Amino acid sequence: MVSHERQRTIRISALARVEGEGALFIQVRDGKPMDVRLQIYEPPRFFEALLRGRPHTDAPDITARICGICPVAYQMSACNALESLFGITIPPEIRQLRLLLYYAEWIQSHTLHVVMLHAPDFLGVDNVVQMAQTNRDLVQRALQLKNVGNQLLALIGGREIHPVNVRVGGFYSVPRPAELRKLRDPLQRGLETALALARWVARFPFPDFEPTYEFVALRHPTEYAILDGHVVSSYGVDLPVSRFEELVVEHQVPHSTALHYEIAGRGSYLTGPLARFNLNFSQLSPLAQEVAHETGHVPPLQNPFRSIVVRCLEIIHALEQSLALIERYEPPARPWVDYEVRSGIGFGASEAPRGLLYHRYEVGADGSIRDARIVPPTAQNQKRIEDDLRLLAPSVIRLSKDRATRFCEHVIRNYDPCISCATHFLRLDIVDEHS
Amino acid sequence: MSRNTVLIVGVGHELRGDDGVGPWVAKHIAAASWPGVTAVVLQSSDPSLLFNIWRGFSFVYLIDAVLAPYPVGTILRLNLSHRIRTARLQTTSTHTIDLWEVIELARTLGELPSRLILYGIVSYSFQLGMGLSPEVEAAARKVVTRLWRAVKQICRTAPQCSVSYNTLCDTR
16 A cells, blocks of 8 residues: 555455355545445356256256355255245145254354354454464354354255255155254253354454444245245335345446346345344343344344344344254155146245245246246345445555555455355455546 | 274265365265265255264365465365364355365364364366366365275274275276
């Protein structure tokens, strides 16, 4: 960085500890942000085109390959869309098993992000290795917690990464109750760890930053929405998933291979843990709500830096719910339900760890996919991330190059972006022009 | 040698050109069924899975593609049982926490196998698609041979181990 000159430039070659490859460009003139671009240059992978012409039964497995961190989210949104088209009613036993699989993904994904990626930002250390030198026990326990999520994923999904046991109509096979009950003790120990994590991160120093967000998430009548629901926003939106595309407008921008999304007529919005928390707080598990009150984290919670606390509360929720589901688990009579293929368009959504994940499929009478549309949470949040960086830019340019880099990366990690999903490191260029 | 003595982990993705060199080596060894040796592929976006994979193994070998200022096909052997105070190798991963962090985290937490060796093969192409560059495939074959020698060396110190050289020949 060259200061005291008309133009100031900061260039940082790569954003670390996010899933994927991207860069950040910030241009400031007379202290005012002129241009903020979160540049996603990871090549597009054309999954939607890849699906065209393939049997609808391929959708859960192919779309799961979009992300190694949240494959279950892709499987569930795909199944929701296709099952709604075919008029399939999923029996409660199968639905509960899907919930359990999804909680497993939340546990491992959130724990990875909270401990390995995000917490070092608050402690002023470079990475989890340095953090572990002073927090050895907690990091060790967190790794065990993440492992419990992986074990649950492997048991229900067939393997830890890219599960293979999900199909339209249910599962290919289901676990025996005794197999699931073996995980009760590790899950219970995981719950103790999650409580300790939540109380630990709640004491972190959080910057004062409270932008006004329009939060968007799913809402379910009887549970903290994860598997399905209808689309709601903090501005009063309440729509079935089939009308999601009426709510949002997509843009292509030259600097990103991921599409940008806005609420028609209102601008950027935020999806993910903070949105779910603010919109559906009363449906969190009793223990998660108790810890939220104990640590002073209750709605309205607008500060994105505090999303790390919300992720911990969601881990608590997922663990409590998982334990309850395992306790009452009865295997379904059959792992899946039969169905008749019908042509038409199906819509589905679920709550990935990073936010609302929408799928739409047009299926022909022969059961093949004619058209596919996938809207991942990171693409939806990309504009909002830029807006928040724009708000923070005047503070950023006063920092040294190293501190500016760290701070911008910290800001971006608040949203736990999965750039691979959206189309993935960050290069930061800040240009400060004095007129 | 006990059943869980030697673990060989091929790190990488077969669909990304030379990034598939780790899996190539692990699969050749797995197919040959070296007694006392477990060979696995880590093709995940989450290398922290290694904490579970290497638990219980005394000797662990990691095979991975690397970018380094050496000719393509160069084999770099690093003893990771001791902290290395040299420039960090750049792996081909865009994973959320990378292999290097996992190793250093394991060291900090006291969860590193007693002997951990990395064979890094300097690679060239990471484009989509299967198949190794000729130099990288040649290096992969040499790594298999070196691993065989290493396993035999371990066997000398563990008399109950018996490994047939013919088994190795089948893999070549």
